[in-house]
Amino acid sequence: MDGTDALKGQDNAGREERRARRHDPRRRTRILDAALDVLVADGVAGLTHRKVASGADVPLGSVTYHFASLAELRTQAFVWYVDQRTAQFEALFTEVETDEDLIDVLVELVQGGPSRRHSAVLGFELHLAALRDPALRTLTHEWTRASRAVLARFTGADTAARLDALLEGMIMHALLSPEPEPREATRAAIEQTLPPNPRSAT
Incomplete structure (x- = not known):
């Protein structure tokens, strides 16, 4: 040729x-x-x-x-992930009508197993990358604010902030632990963080 x-x-x-x-x-x-x-x-x-x-x-x-660059690809991939995850998170609560419904959803969020591992790993990869990238830090702040706003509809703003931190810690523990925590222990930790009547909190 x-x-x-x-x-x-x-x-x-x-x-x-x-x-x-x-x-x-x-x-x-x-x-x-x-x-x-x-x-x-x-x-x-x-x-x-x-x-x-x-x-x-x-x-x-x-x-x-x-x-145009690997950095742009990484950032846009995380933006795409957060957009999807924010919508999925809100959808989890569409049928919550009672306090027990709320607790069941939160327990499943922690105990979801392999089906939720993909999303959870991405969340922690994003937070780790955000430690060194201000643009990604802005994205994590927006994501946290959106998640807490969903929780606050059921618990009030102060409890939502505490609950969000608890859920992140428990999900990380679930990823790293060689043995899954009993559902009863997860439920107990969530119940202790919630006010007596979470859905009536302001």
Whole structure:
């Protein structure tokens, strides 16, 4: 193949990728989802364009097309995670009608097991990264404020702040402990943090 043929091949490849982008509206979202998977598996230090491209099943150039730098990819992946997690958290409480309902939801939040591990690991990776990145620190503050606002509807603002801190600590303990804590112990800790009538708190 001479130089002209090589250039034609590159042009054709470029056209094919541009056509793929036009017919793949979810590509950016798939890249973000793949980035979150890499963050869970390898942490912030292990995030690379190649791993994300492989996980999203897209060409490497697609990742750099959508995200100018690895830092931007990391930040936007965490923003995407927080947006999803905030909506999911609020949805957990849509059917809470009694104090027992509230406690059941909170216990399950801590005791969710493998199904919640992915989300929990991402949350702690975000907080760790935020220690050194002011932009991510702003994101964690917004996330905390939104979560506490949901809890405050049932417990009042002061209790919501204490409960939020308790839940984070208990979730971290659940991730790190070789043996799961009994549900009864989790329930007892939550009940002790709540006021006597949490849903009537102001």
